[in-house]
Amino acid sequence: MTSQLSGGVHTRGSALHLASGFVGQAEAREACDLVVDMIRQKKMAGRALLLASPPGAGKTARALGISQVLGSKVNPR
Numbered sequence: 612m613t614s615q616l617s618g619g620v621h622t623r624g625s626a627l628h629l630a631s632g633f634v635g636q637a638e639a640r641e642a643c644d645l646v647v648d649m650i651r652q653k654k655m656a657g658r659a660l661l662l663a664s665p666p667g668a669g670k671t672a673r674a675l676g677i678s679q680v681l682g683s684k685v686n687p688r
């Protein structure tokens with residue numbers, strides 16, 4: 612699995628506490644990495660991603676992070 616948003620993992624398998632400008636929320640960052648992998652493997656075609664959390668918890672930041680990691684050539688034909 613890519614680790615560009617989770618910033619790599621501890622030896623115990625969880626995302627680093629501080630990585631890519633994010634603090635905490637390890638499970639959310641790991642989930643975003645999983646989404647990036649699925650998009651790259653073309654397993655999310657025609658699907659949407661719903662980010663749900665209280666205001667200011669990082670939904671926009673995560674969406675921007677995902678788009679930044681994927682770049683502009685997500686689905687070249």
Ligand SMILES: Nc1ncnc2c1ncn2[C@@H]1O[C@H](COP(=O)(O)OP(=O)(O)OP(=O)(O)O)[C@@H](O)[C@H]1O
Nearest residue numbers: 632633634635636665666667668669670671672673
């Ligand atoms: N885990 C985090 N680590 C560091 N900064 C964070 C984290 N989560 C959110 N932030 C920062 O907090 C601010 C608010 O985040 P963001 O705008 O992404 O939240 P949001 O969930 O989209 O908010 P809203 O629901 O109000 O639209 C941003 O500057 C973002 O970078």
